[in-house]
Amino acid sequence: MGNSNLYKGSLTTIILKLLNENDKMYGYEITQKVKELTKGELKITEGALYPSLHKLEADGLLDVEVMKVDNRLRKYYKLTPDGTKETAVKLADLETYIKTMQALVTPKLRFD
Amino acid sequence: MGNSNLYKGSLTTIILKLLNENDKMYGYEITQKVKELTKGELKITEGALYPSLHKLEADGLLDVEVMKVDNRLRKYYKLTPDGTKETAVKLADLETYIKTMQALVTPKLRFD
DNA sequence: TTATATGCATAAGAAAATTATGTATATATT
DNA sequence: AATATATACATAATTTTCTTATGCATATAA
Numbered sequence: 001m002g003n004s005n006l007y008k009g010s011l012t013t014i015i016l017k018l019l020n021e022n023d024k025m026y027g028y029e030i031t032q033k034v035k036e037l038t039k040g041e042l043k044i045t046e047g048a049l050y051p052s053l054h055k056l057e058a059d060g061l062l063d064v065e066v067m068k069v070d071n072r073l074r075k076y077y078k079l080t081p082d083g084t085k086e087t088a089v090k091l092a093d094l095e096t097y098i099k100t101m102q103a104l105v106t107p108k109l110r111f112d
Numbered sequence: 113m114g115n116s117n118l119y120k121g122s123l124t125t126i127i128l129k130l131l132n133e134n135d136k137m138y139g140y141e142i143t144q145k146v147k148e149l150t151k152g153e154l155k156i157t158e159g160a161l162y163p164s165l166h167k168l169e170a171d172g173l174l175d176v177e178v179m180k181v182d183n184r185l186r187k188y189y190k191l192t193p194d195g196t197k198e199t200a201v202k203l204a205d206l207e208t209y210i211k212t213m214q215a216l217v218t219p220k221l222r223f224d
Numbered sequence: 225t226t227a228t229a230t231g232c233a234t235a236a237g238a239a240a241a242t243t244a245t246g247t248a249t250a251t252a253t254t
Numbered sequence: 255a256a257t258a259t260a261t262a263c264a265t266a267a268t269t270t271t272c273t274t275a276t277g278c279a280t281a282t283a284a
Binding site for chain 2: 002003004005006007008009010013014017018034037038041042091093094096097098100101102103104105
Binding site: 117138139140141158162163166184185186187 | 260261262263266270
């Protein structure tokens, strides 16, 4: 995903959070929204996004609704009740991660 | 590493930062220090740690010094000049990652 | 007419971890 | 005396998650 490998493992969190805010979104819309919200810092690739959406659906966290808009296909995803629960879990995990990393990293830097 | 998959990709950052603070450390010491600093939240596995140390050494970011203490082997690692530079890069990446994720995730949660 | 944008998808490969072992010494426990 | 735990290193097999490359299809801008 991002320019740094730190983003590995955060895609699911990002998808769930966006769907928690936006009720229903389709894949391409997610890529654009992420680009916009991060001012271009994070660009989600389709090769990562679509398999991830499929897995979330298979795991029962997302529901799909296929629509045709302007003669183009769209697959709208929305959270299931389990998906909403999992969103809270993932966001708590992210907070813990950030606090833990800050505990490890916050101390003074040295330049010898 | 951790209980959440968000830690994927942060091991190098953690190792470099600890060595930046502590001058020289050996592998087992790093696992214990991380457990202590994170109050048990993060447990680095040897299967992740040792290959990572070897790679950092191969990349010229760490130097090794083998010692025998109490009849047991220790491999002390310390930052090379390149390693010190890379530490600053990795820490900047981490800050960017945290800010980016907060930009994506900070908005209001919903519980339908 | 050619490139860019929109919209989905998958396959091959790389990177980074987990899990499972293996070796060896020292100390604490039963 | 035997066994478990702690210390200390290492690697191999597998899994997860991503990148890169490719493919199909329609719409719009250059």
